[in-house]
Amino acid sequence: MRLSLILALFLLSLRATTLSLNQDGLYLLQAKRGLSDPTGALSSWNPRDPDPCGWAGVSCGGPDRRQVTSLDLSDSQLAGPFPLFLCRLPYLSSLSLFNNNINTSLPPDVSACRNLTRLDLGQNLLEGAIPGSLAAIPGLAELDLSYNSFSGEVPPAFGAFARLESLSLVSNLLNGTMPSFLGNVTSLKKLVLAYNPWTPSEFPSQFINLTNLEVLWLADCRLVGPIPESLGSLPRLGNLDLSLNRLTGPIPSSLAWLKSAWQIELYNNSLSGGLTLEFSNLTSLRRFDVSTNQLTGAIPGDLCDLPLSSLNLFENRFEGSLPESIALSENLYELKLFNNKLTGSLPSDLGKNSPLQSLDVSYNQFSGEIPENLCAHGQLVDLVLINNNFSKTIPASLGKCESLYRIRLKHNQLSGTVPEGLWGLPHAYLLDLSENSLVGNVSDALSGARNLSVLDISRNLFSGLVPDGFAPLTSLVEFSGSHNNFSGPIPGSLVELRRLSKLDLSNNGLSGEIPEGIKAWNMLNELNLANNKLSSEIPSEIGSLLVLNYLDLSGNYFSGKIPYELQNLKLNLLNLSNNQLSGDLPPMYAKQVYKNSFLGNPGLCGDLPGLCPGRSDGRRKAKSLWMLTVIFALAALVLVVGISWFYCKYKNFKKTRKVATMSKWRSFHKLGFSELEIAGCLKEDNVIGSGGSGKVYKVELSNGEVVAVKKLRGVTKKEALTFESEKDGYQVEVETLGKIRHKNIVRLWCCCNTGDCKLLVYEYMPNGSLGDVLHGSKGSLLDWRTRYKIALDAAEGLSYLHHDCVPPIVHRDVKSNNILLDGEFGAKVADFGVAKIVRVGNGEEQMSVIAGSYGYIAPEYAYTLRVNEKSDTYSFGVVILELVTGRPPVDPAFGERDLVKWVGATLNQNGxxxxxxxxxxxxxxxxxxxVLDVGLLCTHSLPISRPSMRKVVKLLQEAGSGSNKTRIAKRDGKLSPYYYYEDDASTKINHASEDPVRSMKEQGSK
Structure with a gap:
C-alpha cells in the first residue's frame, strides 16, 4: 500500500514538472530511469513533449493515436534489469530490446505485459531459468530469447502457448532434455533450439504434431539416432537444419513428401549410407545441401532432373559420374562437388542452359575436356577445377568470359597454349594455371588484367621472355613463374609493382642483372630467383626491403662481395650458395647456422669451418676469451638485480598480506558463493600459477564448486605513466569478459577491486593451460585428435572476438599459456588483460606499447605499432605450429630463430x-x-596475406574432414547455418547476413 502511494506521489510530481506529457510517456521515463544509457540512445526522450510518439524507438497508435503500441530499442547498448514499467503501457503489443546489455534474470512479472504479441530479448546478458509465466501472455506470437545465458530446462508451461508462432532459444546454456512438449503448440511456424548443450536424445517424436511448421533449426542439439521417417508428415516444412549432431543412418525416403522445401541442410553430421530420397516428389526443391557428411554411392539421377538452382554435395564420399541431366537445369547457378571421389567427364552442355556462376569440383578424379559452354550466359564468376585429371587444351570460350573473378586450374593434365583473352580478363583477381603442361609464351595481353592479385603459372612448360607489361597490374601481390623455360632478363616493369609480396622465378633460364629500383618493393616478403643464369653483383638495395623474410639467389653467377646492407634484414631463409661471390662475410652472417647459405662460393672468407681455411685461429681464440668475460659480467649483474627484486617483492608481500575488503564486488552471473569465502581461500598453498600480472589460486568452495581466482598485483606510478594511454589489465579484462558469452571463451564469474588488490574469479579449468600440458610432463595426453579439437575450439573463440563482437575485440596476447583446457580438453581463450576494442574506422588501433609474448608477436611490430585482428591471427598460427611440432615458440635448439623461422627452414631443407x-x-x-599449412598461412609476414579468424575456422574444419568425430566438435553458436564456400574446398562464410539472429528471422519470413 505504501509502495503504491509513493509511486502515485512520484508520478504526480513528475506530471507537475512535465506539464502535458501523457501517461504513456511517464511510464517510459520511469523505465529509462532504471537503465544505463552510455551512448545516449534515449536522449530524445524529452519530458516536455506532449506525448512520446516522436521519441527514438517509439511507435504510437491506439484510440487517439498517442498511445505507445511498439517499442524497438535494438542495438542501443542499454544496460540494467528488464524494465518492468514497460508492462504498464496498456496498448504495447511489440517490444524489442535485441542486442543490449539487459542483465540479471528475467522476472516472472514479465507476464504483466498482457498485450504483447512480440517479445524480442535476443543477444543480451540474461541468465538463470526461463520464467514459465511467459506462457500466460495470451496473444504472444513471437518470442526470441536467443544468445543469452539462460540455463536449466525449458518450462513445461511452454507447452500451453495458445498462439505462439515463432520460438527462438538459440545459443543459450539450456542443458535439460529436448522440450518435446513443444509439439503441443500446433500454432508454431518457426522453432529454433540450436546451439544448446541439451541432454543427448533422439529426435522428439512429438514434433510431428507441428503441422504448421515452416522452419525447424536443431543444429548442435546433441541429437542421436536416425532421422525419423515422421518428418515427412510436416507438409509446410521448407527449412530444415539438423547439422552438427550425431545422427546416423541414411536420409529417409519420407522426406520426399516435403514438396515445399526450398532448402534442406544436413551437413556436418555423422550421416552414413547413400541418398535414398525419392527426389521425383520434391518438385519445388531449389537448393539442396547435404555437404560435409559421409554419404556414399552415386549422385542420384532424379536429383539432377530437378529444377535446382544450387547443388552442394561437397565433402562426402560420392563415386561415379555426374549425371548428364544436371546440364538441363535452367536455374542452376551454383554447383559444388569438391572433395569426393567422382570420376568421368563433366557434362558437355554444362552451363549451356543455365546462368552458371560458381563451379567447384576440386579434389575429385574428373577427366576429359573442360566443357566449352561453362560461360555461355556470361555470368561465370568462380571456376575451380584443381586436383583432377582434366586434359587437352583450355577452351577458347573461357578467354572471352569477362565475368570471371577466380580461375583455378592447378594440378591437372592440361596442355597446349593458353587462350589469349584468358591472360587479360579485366575482373580476374586470381589466375592459377600451375602444375600442368601448358606451353607457349605469356601473352602481352596480361597488361589488361588490372585487377589481378595472384598469378601462379609455375611448373609448366612456358618459354620465351617474361613479358614487360606488368606496370598496369598495380594490385599484383604474388607472381609465381618457377619451373618453366623462361629466358632473357627480368622485366624492369616488375619493379613498379609496389604491392608485390612474393616473386618466384626460380628454376628458369633467366639471365642478366636484377633490375634497378627494387627498393620500391617495400612490401616484398619472398624473393626467389634461384637456379637461373643471373650475373653481376647482388644489389645493395635488397637491404632496404625491411619486410623481406625469404631470399634465395642460389645457383646463379652472382659475383663480388655480399652487400653489408643485408644485415638490415630479419630473414627466415637466406641462400646465396653456388655463386661466384668473394670477400668477407658480413659479421651478422659469419655464424655456423648460416654456413649452408654460402657453400659453393670459393672466394668467400669467414670464421666458419670450410670457408677460408688458411686463416689463423688466433682471432677466434681472442674472440672466445672476450665472450667469456662478457658472460661472467652479465651473470654478476643478473645476481645483483635478482637479489634487489626479491627484497622489494618481499616488502610488498608483507605490506599487502591482509584480508581484502570487498567494497567493490561485481558479479556477471548468478553466484552460489560469497565474496568473503573467496577472500579466505587466497593462501599460498592454493597457488596454481603466476605471471607478470599476479598469481592464480584454486579455490574449492563450500558448495562443492571450484573456481580460479586471479589476484592482480598493484600498478606502480612509473607503470601508470608508461601505460597512461591504455586501461589497466583489470579494467580491460572486466570490460571485455563481462560482456562475452561464448563456449570457447573462459567465463568470468565476478570481480572485486579493493584498495589493496584486484580479484578476478573465473570458472576453473582442471587441465590448466595448453602450454603447460603440451610442453610439460603431460604432453603424452595430447594425441592428434585432441590437439586438433583444441586448435578448432581456440580458433572459434578468436573468431567470435573478431567477427561477432561489436565492436571487434583484439586479444593481443594469444599464446598457448592463455588457452585453458577443461576436463575433456575442450579449449577456451583466456587472459584478456591487454585486449583492445577496435573502434576506429580502418579496424586498427595505435598502441602505446607492444603487447604480446616473445615468440608470438607478429613481425609488423618491427615497423609499426598499429594492430588489428591479423596480429592475433599470427599469434594463433604460432599456437598451431606448437600443436603440430610439440615444440615451444622459442627454444635454444633453434639458435637465433623462433618456431616460425625454424619450421620454415626445416621444411625447406629436411621435409x-x-x-x-x-x-x-x-x-x-x-x-x-x-593443419600445418593453416599455421603457416596464419604466420605470413604480411598481415594482408593472413586469413581472417573466421576463415581459419573453416580451413581447420576442412583439414579435419577426414575425421567426422572432430567435425562435430563445438562450434560458434553465432554462425548462421546458411553457408556457401568462398574458396576452393575451404572457407564457408555466412550467406545470409552478418547477424545470425536477424538472418534466421529473414529465413523464417520466406
Missing amino acids: IDNVIDPKLDASHREEITK
Whole structure:
C-alpha cells in the first residue's frame, strides 16, 4: 500500500514538472530511469513533449493515436534489469530490446505485459531459468530469447502457448532434455533450439504434431539416432537444419513428401549410407545441401532432373559420374562437388542452359575436356577445377568470359597454349594455371588484367621472355613463374609493382642483372630467383626491403662481395650458395647456422669451418676469451638485480598480506558463493600459477564448486605513466569478459577491486593451460585428435572476438599459456588483460606499447605499432605450429630463430617429417599436414596475406574432414547455418547476413 502511494506521489510530481506529457510517456521515463544509457540512445526522450510518439524507438497508435503500441530499442547498448514499467503501457503489443546489455534474470512479472504479441530479448546478458509465466501472455506470437545465458530446462508451461508462432532459444546454456512438449503448440511456424548443450536424445517424436511448421533449426542439439521417417508428415516444412549432431543412418525416403522445401541442410553430421530420397516428389526443391557428411554411392539421377538452382554435395564420399541431366537445369547457378571421389567427364552442355556462376569440383578424379559452354550466359564468376585429371587444351570460350573473378586450374593434365583473352580478363583477381603442361609464351595481353592479385603459372612448360607489361597490374601481390623455360632478363616493369609480396622465378633460364629500383618493393616478403643464369653483383638495395623474410639467389653467377646492407634484414631463409661471390662475410652472417647459405662460393672468407681455411685461429681464440668475460659480467649483474627484486617483492608481500575488503564486488552471473569465502581461500598453498600480472589460486568452495581466482598485483606510478594511454589489465579484462558469452571463451564469474588488490574469479579449468600440458610432463595426453579439437575450439573463440563482437575485440596476447583446457580438453581463450576494442574506422588501433609474448608477436611490430585482428591471427598460427611440432615458440635448439623461422627452414631443407612431433600417430600425417599449412598461412609476414579468424575456422574444419568425430566438435553458436564456400574446398562464410539472429528471422519470413 505504501509502495503504491509513493509511486502515485512520484508520478504526480513528475506530471507537475512535465506539464502535458501523457501517461504513456511517464511510464517510459520511469523505465529509462532504471537503465544505463552510455551512448545516449534515449536522449530524445524529452519530458516536455506532449506525448512520446516522436521519441527514438517509439511507435504510437491506439484510440487517439498517442498511445505507445511498439517499442524497438535494438542495438542501443542499454544496460540494467528488464524494465518492468514497460508492462504498464496498456496498448504495447511489440517490444524489442535485441542486442543490449539487459542483465540479471528475467522476472516472472514479465507476464504483466498482457498485450504483447512480440517479445524480442535476443543477444543480451540474461541468465538463470526461463520464467514459465511467459506462457500466460495470451496473444504472444513471437518470442526470441536467443544468445543469452539462460540455463536449466525449458518450462513445461511452454507447452500451453495458445498462439505462439515463432520460438527462438538459440545459443543459450539450456542443458535439460529436448522440450518435446513443444509439439503441443500446433500454432508454431518457426522453432529454433540450436546451439544448446541439451541432454543427448533422439529426435522428439512429438514434433510431428507441428503441422504448421515452416522452419525447424536443431543444429548442435546433441541429437542421436536416425532421422525419423515422421518428418515427412510436416507438409509446410521448407527449412530444415539438423547439422552438427550425431545422427546416423541414411536420409529417409519420407522426406520426399516435403514438396515445399526450398532448402534442406544436413551437413556436418555423422550421416552414413547413400541418398535414398525419392527426389521425383520434391518438385519445388531449389537448393539442396547435404555437404560435409559421409554419404556414399552415386549422385542420384532424379536429383539432377530437378529444377535446382544450387547443388552442394561437397565433402562426402560420392563415386561415379555426374549425371548428364544436371546440364538441363535452367536455374542452376551454383554447383559444388569438391572433395569426393567422382570420376568421368563433366557434362558437355554444362552451363549451356543455365546462368552458371560458381563451379567447384576440386579434389575429385574428373577427366576429359573442360566443357566449352561453362560461360555461355556470361555470368561465370568462380571456376575451380584443381586436383583432377582434366586434359587437352583450355577452351577458347573461357578467354572471352569477362565475368570471371577466380580461375583455378592447378594440378591437372592440361596442355597446349593458353587462350589469349584468358591472360587479360579485366575482373580476374586470381589466375592459377600451375602444375600442368601448358606451353607457349605469356601473352602481352596480361597488361589488361588490372585487377589481378595472384598469378601462379609455375611448373609448366612456358618459354620465351617474361613479358614487360606488368606496370598496369598495380594490385599484383604474388607472381609465381618457377619451373618453366623462361629466358632473357627480368622485366624492369616488375619493379613498379609496389604491392608485390612474393616473386618466384626460380628454376628458369633467366639471365642478366636484377633490375634497378627494387627498393620500391617495400612490401616484398619472398624473393626467389634461384637456379637461373643471373650475373653481376647482388644489389645493395635488397637491404632496404625491411619486410623481406625469404631470399634465395642460389645457383646463379652472382659475383663480388655480399652487400653489408643485408644485415638490415630479419630473414627466415637466406641462400646465396653456388655463386661466384668473394670477400668477407658480413659479421651478422659469419655464424655456423648460416654456413649452408654460402657453400659453393670459393672466394668467400669467414670464421666458419670450410670457408677460408688458411686463416689463423688466433682471432677466434681472442674472440672466445672476450665472450667469456662478457658472460661472467652479465651473470654478476643478473645476481645483483635478482637479489634487489626479491627484497622489494618481499616488502610488498608483507605490506599487502591482509584480508581484502570487498567494497567493490561485481558479479556477471548468478553466484552460489560469497565474496568473503573467496577472500579466505587466497593462501599460498592454493597457488596454481603466476605471471607478470599476479598469481592464480584454486579455490574449492563450500558448495562443492571450484573456481580460479586471479589476484592482480598493484600498478606502480612509473607503470601508470608508461601505460597512461591504455586501461589497466583489470579494467580491460572486466570490460571485455563481462560482456562475452561464448563456449570457447573462459567465463568470468565476478570481480572485486579493493584498495589493496584486484580479484578476478573465473570458472576453473582442471587441465590448466595448453602450454603447460603440451610442453610439460603431460604432453603424452595430447594425441592428434585432441590437439586438433583444441586448435578448432581456440580458433572459434578468436573468431567470435573478431567477427561477432561489436565492436571487434583484439586479444593481443594469444599464446598457448592463455588457452585453458577443461576436463575433456575442450579449449577456451583466456587472459584478456591487454585486449583492445577496435573502434576506429580502418579496424586498427595505435598502441602505446607492444603487447604480446616473445615468440608470438607478429613481425609488423618491427615497423609499426598499429594492430588489428591479423596480429592475433599470427599469434594463433604460432599456437598451431606448437600443436603440430610439440615444440615451444622459442627454444635454444633453434639458435637465433623462433618456431616460425625454424619450421620454415626445416621444411625447406629436411621435409615435413622432421617438423611433425614424433609422438603423434603417423596415420594422421595427411591431416596434420593440412593443419600445418593453416599455421603457416596464419604466420605470413604480411598481415594482408593472413586469413581472417573466421576463415581459419573453416580451413581447420576442412583439414579435419577426414575425421567426422572432430567435425562435430563445438562450434560458434553465432554462425548462421546458411553457408556457401568462398574458396576452393575451404572457407564457408555466412550467406545470409552478418547477424545470425536477424538472418534466421529473414529465413523464417520466406
